[in-house]
Amino acid sequence: MRVMDDKTLPSQAPVVAVPGRAAPLLSIQGVRMAFGGIVAVQDVSFDVMPGTVHALIGPNGAGKTTMLNCISRFYTPQQGAMRYRTASGDVELLGCKAHQVARLGIARTFQNLELFAELTVFDNVLIARSMAMRATLVEALLGLPRQRREERTERERVEAVLEGLNLQAHAHAVVRDLPYGTQKLVELARAMALEPRLMLLDEPAAGMNNREIDALGETLKRLQASVQATLLLIEHSMPLVMSISDTITVMHNGAFLAQGTPREIENHPAVVEAYLGGGKSGKRR
Amino acid sequence: MTKVFDTYPWLGPVLFVLAFVLAPLVPGGYVLYIFTLVIIYTLASFGTNILTGYTNLISMAGAVFFGIGAYGSAILTTHFGVPLVLSMFIAASIATVVGLLLALPVLRLEEVFLAIATLGFVMISVEIAKSSGDMSGGENGMGAPGPTLFGWALDERAYHVFTAVVLAGALWVARNLARSRFGRGFLAIKGSETAARALGLNTTALKLVAFGVCAFYTGLSGALYAPLVRFIDPSLFSIMVSISFVSMVIVGGLGSILGSVLGAVFVIGAPQLLTYLGFDQFQRALYGVAMILALMFLPDGLASLFKRKRLPGADAAQSGGVR
Numbered sequence: 001m002r003v004m005d006d007k008t009l010p011s012q013a014p015v016v017a018v019p020g021r022a023a024p025l026l027s028i029q030g031v032r033m034a035f036g037g038i039v040a041v042q043d044v045s046f047d048v049m050p051g052t053v054h055a056l057i058g059p060n061g062a063g064k065t066t067m068l069n070c071i072s073r074f075y076t077p078q079q080g081a082m083r084y085r086t087a088s089g090d091v092e093l094l095g096c097k098a099h100q101v102a103r104l105g106i107a108r109t110f111q112n113l114e115l116f117a118e119l120t121v122f123d124n125v126l127i128a129r130s131m132a133m134r135a136t137l138v139e140a141l142l143g144l145p146r147q148r149r150e151e152r153t154e155r156e157r158v159e160a161v162l163e164g165l166n167l168q169a170h171a172h173a174v175v176r177d178l179p180y181g182t183q184k185l186v187e188l189a190r191a192m193a194l195e196p197r198l199m200l201l202d203e204p205a206a207g208m209n210n211r212e213i214d215a216l217g218e219t220l221k222r223l224q225a226s227v228q229a230t231l232l233l234i235e236h237s238m239p240l241v242m243s244i245s246d247t248i249t250v251m252h253n254g255a256f257l258a259q260g261t262p263r264e265i266e267n268h269p270a271v272v273e274a275y276l277g278g279g280k281s282g283k284r285r
Numbered sequence: 286m287t288k289v290f291d292t293y294p295w296l297g298p299v300l301f302v303l304a305f306v307l308a309p310l311v312p313g314g315y316v317l318y319i320f321t322l323v324i325i326y327t328l329a330s331f332g333t334n335i336l337t338g339y340t341n342l343i344s345m346a347g348a349v350f351f352g353i354g355a356y357g358s359a360i361l362t363t364h365f366g367v368p369l370v371l372s373m374f375i376a377a378s379i380a381t382v383v384g385l386l387l388a389l390p391v392l393r394l395e396e397v398f399l400a401i402a403t404l405g406f407v408m409i410s411v412e413i414a415k416s417s418g419d420m421s422g423g424e425n426g427m428g429a430p431g432p433t434l435f436g437w438a439l440d441e442r443a444y445h446v447f448t449a450v451v452l453a454g455a456l457w458v459a460r461n462l463a464r465s466r467f468g469r470g471f472l473a474i475k476g477s478e479t480a481a482r483a484l485g486l487n488t489t490a491l492k493l494v495a496f497g498v499c500a501f502y503t504g505l506s507g508a509l510y511a512p513l514v515r516f517i518d519p520s521l522f523s524i525m526v527s528i529s530f531v532s533m534v535i536v537g538g539l540g541s542i543l544g545s546v547l548g549a550v551f552v553i554g555a556p557q558l559l560t561y562l563g564f565d566q567f568q569r570a571l572y573g574v575a576m577i578l579a580l581m582f583l584p585d586g587l588a589s590l591f592k593r594k595r596l597p598g599a600d601a602a603q604s605g606g607v608r
Contacts (some may be wrong), residue, residue, distance in 0.1 A: 072483060102485030114483070118477030127473045130466040136493060140465035143459050194484065207447040250341060 017269035023085060024098060025050040025198060025230050026071070031080030033066050040066040041077070042254045047245075048198070050085075053231045055241045057265075064234045065111055067251070068200050071232075072108050073098045084198075103131055107196035109187045111203050111234075118175040121186050124175055128193035131155040158193065161206060164226070165189045165219065183210055183220075192223065201233035205240050213237050217244050242266070247280055250274065297543060297591075306449040307547075310442050314350040318513070323444045323454050323510045327551040330533040331459055332502025337531065338540035339468065340477035343396060346387055346403040348526035349410045349417050350380040354507025355517045356421055357413070361431035364420055369433050370514060377504035384500025385493055392492050407524050414519035426518025429511035448509050455502060456542070462498065465466040470542075471495055503530065536579050538586025547587040551579065 035039040041063040048054045052136055056064045069075040071082060073096055082093040084104060094099055102108075105129075116124050132154060135147040161166050165185050172179060184204065191199055202222070205213045217240050224231055235241050241248065241262070243280035250257040250267040251273040258265060265271055309320035310373045329351060336342050357376025367375065391402040432439040432447065432607040439447060462468045470491040473481040481488050511517050529552050537548020555575055559568045581587050 009599045026379075076481070098482040099485050099487050102483055108483050109477070114477045116473055116480065118476060121471060123469060123472070127466075127481070127486070130470060133466045135465070137467060140467050141461055143461040143464075147461075151464070163354035186498050190480075192483065246500075 003064040027083040052246040055245040062251040063254040105197035107191035108200035327549040329506035332499040336499035339471035347530035349501035351507035352521040354504035355511040358508035373508035380504025388496035411522035433514040538588030539589040544588035
């Protein structure tokens with residue numbers, strides 16, 4: 001285990017497979033996050049396996065977004081551990097700052113878009129390429145060769161990312177002027193541009209209609225296959241979750257409720273009860 | 286008007302050079318002095334714009350950097366025999382170091398809280414300047430030697446061109462900065478600090494860079510100011526100086542190079558023009574009214590009169606701007 005320093009870059013090397021059972025990419029152990037007296041996440045543990053689509057579901061207020069904010073280190077949990085596997089060993093995310101988590105290859109999107117609304121789509125994505133740039137401040141101020149070279153390469157990279165999400169046509173549009181669905185794609189493009197190994201998606205389908213959701217499902221599957229990233233997503237659209245997930249973790253009232261394949265979760269009594277409010281089972285006090 | 290500037294991107298700079306650099310050389314004297322002043326203040330306006338217009342950090346510490354630049358250059362030339370150009374560079378560097386040190390404790394503050402906290406630095410610095418020893422003359426201030434370049438004394442016209450060359454260099458560097466990951470990082474912080482961090486940007490380091498660049502530019506502005514006026518005193522560290530820098534950027538247009546220039550023209554030029562027109566008595570009041578009117582009718586700054594062009598680096602500008 002090691003603590004990140006600023007210079008450390010996320011490694012692009014694939015996770016070394018352990019014979020027999022694969023080791024988890026991310027291991028959440030006993031995480032507890034309270035705001036004052038309100039416990040938002042209580043003793044939650046689960047593993048995210050490399051190369052999978054892992055959904056985090058649960059009723060509103062279950063603590064899913066809080067969990068995501070803990071992983072990306074916008075929040076600091078009071079208890080627990082979050083081990084993240086890299087090519088050069090495990091990293092405890094609790095010892096990282098938010099920007100260091102991103103540099104480890106953990107990208108995320110937000111429930112309510114966090115875009116640079118006044119900038120163009122191109123600039124939004126280009127900003128995500130910052131950490132691939134090595135030119136120092138002095139090189140940047142004087143426009144020295146390495147600065148110019150990097151600028152060229154990264155601009156080409158951005159073109160490629162935009163192409164992958166069919167956003168080329170909007171490249172030079174200001175984000176604020178774009179429809180909501182396109183803005184969501186821009187946020188996805190920006191996360192993709194980090195070349196992440198783990199993507200945290202907070203309700204990627206929110207506000208989309210059924211047709212858009214289908215298209216999003218296709219896009220996510222295609223992206224995951226092409227970059228071999230692991231997806232951890234929070235989602236309320238059950239058709240989407242059921243169609244793309246390998247594993248589903250269910251949270252309820254801040255606690256871990258169940259985990260399994262889509263089929264297992266669909267028929268899990270505790271999950272059904274949590275979603276339907278336990279009306280039929282007569283457990284009301 | 287807007288279209289003309291979009292079609293001919295070189296027109297703006299050419300007009301600026303004609304109107305602000307070359308034309309004032311003809312009459313010389315007081316008119317030239319005012320234009321030299323505008324050029325010098327434009328430099329501080331640039332620095333403030335990088336911090337406020339780009340990064341959305343409102344700092345009232347401008348006077349501290351300006352004063353350090355002016356005093357630093359004057360003390361180095363008078364007491365240590367340092368050549369003027371070198372003294373300017375050293376003084377601006379000292380301002381940068383001070384800027385970084387001041388920024389460290391207040392970086393967590395945002396918006397108006399940052400403004401008030403940095404105001405405290407101005408109050409402290411003016412007291413330090415007043416109670417300082419023989420070297421800077423304490424409350425009485427000190428004389429600053431006139432401009433020289435490689436041992437040659439510069440007359441008012443030569444010094445005017447000299448300041449214009451410095452401004453051009455500063456502009457070029459600012460443009461490079463804006464088109465780098467640093468400049469885009471500033472814009473990212475302004476857009477959404479949360480997103481910036483999620484994309485791996487070290488926002489604390491970026492804010493420090495913004496503070497440092499602002500302090501350097503403002504310090505350089507002060508260092509150019511001292512040889513022009515040839516006398517400096519602790520009033521340089523007044524809150525009004527800080528306010529004038531911030532007003533230049535806000536009246537001129539946040540995040541716009543043209544705005545930085547127009548802001549400096551307005552803040553320095555308007556009071557002079559009013560005096561010239563004989564409104565001596567009500568000069569300050571009319572200036573205040575003019576500022577209110579400018580903000581009422583041009584909330585995006587004077588620059589929006591011409592175009593809504595962002596500082597380079599924002600992609601909109603590179604791909605032709607207004608569409």
